[in-house]
Amino acid sequence: MRLGKGTVLAGLGLVVSLAAGFRAGLQGGYRTDRTAMALPDQEQGAAQPAQGPPSEEVIPFKWDRIESTNYQQFVENLRTVGCPEPTIRAVVRAELERYYAPRFAKIAQSDNYANLPAQNRERRAKRDELANEIDSVMYDQLGIQRPVRSASPLFTLDEEGRITQALTQFPRIRTEPTDSDGMARAESNRLARVQFLSQYFTPEQMLYYKLDREGDGLRIERLLQGMQPTKDEFLGVAKVVESKDTALVNGAFKADVAEALQSALSSDRFALLQLLQRPEYQRIFSFARQYQLPDDATAALVSLRRNAFTQDEAAYRQKVLAVLTQPQMAAGYLNDRTIHPHRSQ
Amino acid sequence: MTKAIVALGVVALGLSTGFVAGRARRGSASSPLNVRRQIASTNSALQEARTGHKHWRWSSIESEDMEQYIANLRAMGCPEQTIADIIRGKVYAMYQERVNRIFNPLARYWSTAEEIRAVDEKVRAIRKERDQLLAGAGMEGVQGVGSSGIASEKQRYIDEALTRYPKQVLGLDATAEERQAALEARKARVAYLSQVLTPDELLTYRVTQDGNSGGIAFLLRPVHPTDEEFRAVFSALDGENLSVTNGFLAPAVEAKLEQALGDERYAEYQAQHTPENAAVNMFGYLHHLTDSQIQQLKAVRASRSSMDMGKYRQAVSDIFQNDKLVNTYFSSIGTVTLDQGEGQ
Numbered sequence: 001m002r003l004g005k006g007t008v009l010a011g012l013g014l015v016v017s018l019a020a021g022f023r024a025g026l027q028g029g030y031r032t033d034r035t036a037m038a039l040p041d042q043e044q045g046a047a048q049p050a051q052g053p054p055s056e057e058v059i060p061f062k063w064d065r066i067e068s069t070n071y072q073q074f075v076e077n078l079r080t081v082g083c084p085e086p087t088i089r090a091v092v093r094a095e096l097e098r099y100y101a102p103r104f105a106k107i108a109q110s111d112n113y114a115n116l117p118a119q120n121r122e123r124r125a126k127r128d129e130l131a132n133e134i135d136s137v138m139y140d141q142l143g144i145q146r147p148v149r150s151a152s153p154l155f156t157l158d159e160e161g162r163i164t165q166a167l168t169q170f171p172r173i174r175t176e177p178t179d180s181d182g183m184a185r186a187e188s189n190r191l192a193r194v195q196f197l198s199q200y201f202t203p204e205q206m207l208y209y210k211l212d213r214e215g216d217g218l219r220i221e222r223l224l225q226g227m228q229p230t231k232d233e234f235l236g237v238a239k240v241v242e243s244k245d246t247a248l249v250n251g252a253f254k255a256d257v258a259e260a261l262q263s264a265l266s267s268d269r270f271a272l273l274q275l276l277q278r279p280e281y282q283r284i285f286s287f288a289r290q291y292q293l294p295d296d297a298t299a300a301l302v303s304l305r306r307n308a309f310t311q312d313e314a315a316y317r318q319k320v321l322a323v324l325t326q327p328q329m330a331a332g333y334l335n336d337r338t339i340h341p342h343r344s345q
Numbered sequence: 346m347t348k349a350i351v352a353l354g355v356v357a358l359g360l361s362t363g364f365v366a367g368r369a370r371r372g373s374a375s376s377p378l379n380v381r382r383q384i385a386s387t388n389s390a391l392q393e394a395r396t397g398h399k400h401w402r403w404s405s406i407e408s409e410d411m412e413q414y415i416a417n418l419r420a421m422g423c424p425e426q427t428i429a430d431i432i433r434g435k436v437y438a439m440y441q442e443r444v445n446r447i448f449n450p451l452a453r454y455w456s457t458a459e460e461i462r463a464v465d466e467k468v469r470a471i472r473k474e475r476d477q478l479l480a481g482a483g484m485e486g487v488q489g490v491g492s493s494g495i496a497s498e499k500q501r502y503i504d505e506a507l508t509r510y511p512k513q514v515l516g517l518d519a520t521a522e523e524r525q526a527a528l529e530a531r532k533a534r535v536a537y538l539s540q541v542l543t544p545d546e547l548l549t550y551r552v553t554q555d556g557n558s559g560g561i562a563f564l565l566r567p568v569h570p571t572d573e574e575f576r577a578v579f580s581a582l583d584g585e586n587l588s589v590t591n592g593f594l595a596p597a598v599e600a601k602l603e604q605a606l607g608d609e610r611y612a613e614y615q616a617q618h619t620p621e622n623a624a625v626n627m628f629g630y631l632h633h634l635t636d637s638q639i640q641q642l643k644a645v646r647a648s649r650s651s652m653d654m655g656k657y658r659q660a661v662s663d664i665f666q667n668d669k670l671v672n673t674y675f676s677s678i679g680t681v682t683l684d685q686g687e688g689q
Contacts, residue, residue: 063424082404084407086438090431094430150446151446153446178670208451211451212450212451217450231455233455249672249676331590335590
């Protein structure tokens with residue numbers, strides 16, 4: 001039987017196309033990437049892997065099918081293949097931070113030693129501006145989900161989700177204490193966050209939230225400085241002074257604050273707290289902040305100072321040195337005229 | 346022409362038959378989960394047709410075993426930088442979860458120093474494990490965002506120096522040996538970096554990352570040093586003990602400062618460190634006042650004897666325009682015996 005040229009060509013075409021079609025079907029059949037199709041050897045070595053669930057099917061797949069020079073498209077591609085949101089966030093954030101790195105570096109290089117606090121404020125503001133820009137690209141433009149803190153002893157994952165929601169709707173505003181408009185805006189947002197969360201949180205959770213996330217913890221810490229409060233004392237005081245202005249007036253608590261504190265502390269402890277507002281103890285706390293002393297060292301200095309004039313000079317000096325360990329720091333402390341007005345060197 | 350049409354028809358038939366056969370074979374291996382996913386994904390059919398990702402899922406390469414995860418990503422041709430970003434992101438999140446589980450941020454307000462240290466130790470151990478895991482995978486730990494002021498291509502030398510001679514956190518109870526070890530490690534870092542950074546870059550590194558620039562800046566803040574002055578003083582004083590006794594540094598350190606500043610500027614420095622100026626400067630620093638506000642406060646205070654208390658308070662109030670801050674000023678300045686008894 002003789003076959004015509006056309007029949008041979010058609011038969012050959014059928015075999016080749018059957019094979020090509022079969023392979024395309026096996027590989028998902030939607031590939032239009034010519035380069036990848038032309039490099040079967042590389043593809044055979046690809047995507048061995050699969051530590052994933054046994055029900056997952058592994059098909060050779062190349063990164064270049066996800067890659068895009070367009071971020072929107074890149075994120076869309078990652079989502080399409082089921083890339084977890086935290087992974088998308090990590091990749092995009094890292095890339096954006098690299099992209100912005102020269103601008104961050106430029107901020108660090110702008111020296112203004114003539115006025116370091118102003119320089120630090122300026123740098124912080126510029127860094128915040130860039131960080132906000134990155135956040136805006138990620139969360140507003142690309143629609144990437146904002147990160148939610150993982151569960152902690154204070155809040156569950158769901159509660160952390162609510163906190164993230166509150167912060168997204170009513171963001172924190174960083175401002176200078178002398179900028180009254182900025183302070184008012186910051187306070188308004190803070191109140192809105194608290195109001196929003198109080199719909200979902202119990203009063204106890206709200207207290208934890210305000211202490212941990214709204215700066216109340218530091219305020220109460222300052223208020224009880226030198227007391228080494230127990231957990232009950234700390235939380236009790238936090239509860240009663242929650243919405244009160246705890247600033248001192250001429251070294252004394254305002255009447256309503258004093259009354260609230262009395263209700264939360266025993267009479268001995270309240271008396272100690274009042275004593276600790278005196279200039280010499282406040283100066284000890286300022287010294288402790290300056291040298292970042294731990295609380296127990298600060299409390300030991302307070303205790304020593306309370307009995308400073310009932311023991312001899314040498315013993316007192318020795319005990320102070322034992323607390324501070326560094327002779328020069330101890331000398332500076334002992335020579336402080338506010339802490340020790342009657343001692344002189 | 347007819348032959349060509351026939352040939353094309355046969356090719357088309359072959360392609361479609363082969364395609365269907367291939368699909369049928371894949372279909373037989375599909376799990377119900379895959380089928381459900383396919384159904385669920387029909388809504389985004391247009392997107393899938395464009396990207397061609399219909400059947401491949403990220404979960405097929407993701408692994409809790411980082412080495413395996415990296416190998417899987419490499420096998421699919423993922424760029425090394427992206428692999429590093431993915432792994433670093435996953436490892437950080439994983440370990441942060443562990444930290445969050447054991448760390449109650451409020452506990453520090455009522456815990457003893459020992460209890461705080463114990464939790465800190467646990468957190469440090471978790472972070473060390475994290476950094477070791479990343480180092481084992483050939484990735485560095487924390488990556489800044491170019492805040493060092495050093496060209497990014499040289500940043501890796503700094504990372505290397507920090508890996509070889511790590512910074513040590515010293516508590517107040519650190520022994521003399523521990524302090525010495527920390528100092529030696531710092532010297533080794535600086536010596537290592539001096540081989541690869543220019544002197545100016547090295548000074549920048551020390552100023553921004555590995556020196557007591559904060560303490561020196563705090564000391565010099567009231568005299569507003571120029572960049573040149575700051576660098577000169579930093580070179581002279583970095584690593585020295587900056588404790589102040591009766592308003593003075595240790596004599597040898599004070600002498601170095603005087604030499605670095607010169608007579609005239611040193612005199613200005615001394616004037617700014619008298620107790621009353623120091624107290625106002627400190628207040629200004631703590632409350633982020635501008636230089637102008639600090640200068641005005643000093644001027645008002647200097648002319649206090651010529652005005653009554655009401656006027657004095659009003660003058661201070663005019664500077665702040667913030668009643669709360671005025672109250673804080675009078676009560677905190679009172680604690681250093683400057684304006685005691687002059688508040689409300």
